[in-house]
Amino acid sequence: MSAQPRVPLQVYEPFRAGLPPLRKYWKSLWSRRTFIAEYSRSELREQHFDSLFGQLWLVLNPLMLSAVYFLLIVIIGGSGGSLRYGHLTASLFLFYLVSNSLTGGVKSVTAGQRLILNTAFPRIMLPVSATVIAFIKFIPTLLVFIVMRTVLGLPFGWAMLWAFPVILIALIFSLGAAILISTINVYFRDIASFLPYMIRTLLYLSPILYEASALKPQLRTLEHFNPLFTILESWSLSIVHAQPPHLSSMLQGLAWALGIFLVGTYFFLSREREFAVRL
């Protein structure tokens, strides 16, 4: 041993239940931010979204979906209109951000098994990367919608800028949901198989195929149980109608997003040290 006492680079001690030292965790997460960028890039490359047709598919998929749903609405409800179509498309685009984040996130930890068993790193990087990928996929659809609403002749206005805080809230929600579901999937591997049903249910419970304002008053209670309800309502008001969203809706959406994020992160961080033996 050397004369002067040396400070160990790493000390591993038993952990009590609960969170790891957050400051240290954050530091080690931040120092690995290039991993998140690289992971997203190679994942997108693998799904061929780095090519022109891959990107086109990204936009085409929700666009065709919105066309199909529009057809459905016109046939069943008998009403159409450019506003209706704009609402449907914009809402689907934002919904896809959340659903892509969930489907990418659910298996992020279990798929990273080899890496987890071989390397020490903040495991939360895996679901975070899933959300980053979902967000990268979201950006081109946003641009397409801006073009589309111009063609449809929807009103423009400053209130459209409210869309940015709404996107932020939706991102926090997506991140929290991805983190939460990736943890659950470690303990119950079949959650991934239930996920499509959950997403479909969420789609119908959210104001996407219909406008929030068109909902019967007794069904308005939906909004208290569906985290996405107020987020999508504010989204449609701002980016489709160019109107400022209700403050209460924004706050309720933010509260849901932060709630899910905090619960998910707490759950993940307090469990992640156990992942290596669970995989």
Next chain:
Amino acid sequence: MSSLSVSNSHSKSNEVAVSVQHLGLTYTTAIDRRPTLKARVKSLGRGTKQTRTVHALNDVNLDIAYGQVLGVIGTNGAGKSSLMRVIAGILPPTKGRVEVFGSVSTLLALGVGFNPAMSGRANVHLGGLAAGMSRKEIEYHFDEIAEFAELGDAIDAPMRTYSSGMYARLAFSVAATVQPDILIVDEALSTGDAAFKEKSFNKIKELRSEDRALILVSHAMATLKEICNDVAWLHKGALVQRGNPSVVVDAYQEFLHLGKSAVIDEDL
């Protein structure tokens, strides 16, 4: 693990690299390989046990100094891999304390790789970044890694198309090329064909240095005797004996009631 340090000017010889103090590791693991909600619901109220408790390590004390090449031996389930994972920071200990004085590179049983659908190149990058290396460091070592692994063009093919030998070669080159302060190699010397075995054996010899600590987990007794200057024998999670390689290896082989034979010398 922080970024890999450049070798310091002063020799670190005989300084402690890893200090394992009263280490205990107990964990519960799921009995099902794939725990599912469906299985859980179906066994509800029947009181079936879902988890099993494993006592992997029990009061292990082990100091490893720089300049040391420590071989770790023991039967299957002795806790060798668990010990390596605790030192690497992958599993948290349940008791005791582990201090690590330097950067660690690991080559554990599963090998390199993150996503089999991605190319070897992407996997090396992702693995390196996750381990805390910078993009520049990986870029700097990449050619060396690819060349040592002898993969040729296959480096850009998805890893699921690799043979197990190719997997092992890439894994070994990644761990061996990054020049860590502490290198942990778990049962990887016995993979690959004869030529690569020889090559990796020589690489390990080359990596022996005064300011590096090597920990090798292996069943190849002859290799350990030749390469190590210290051997630790684990049995059922406890340290049985530690010291001169030939003494400890002989004691271990005697314990197994096996005579000397070529098969045992090679692999056990």
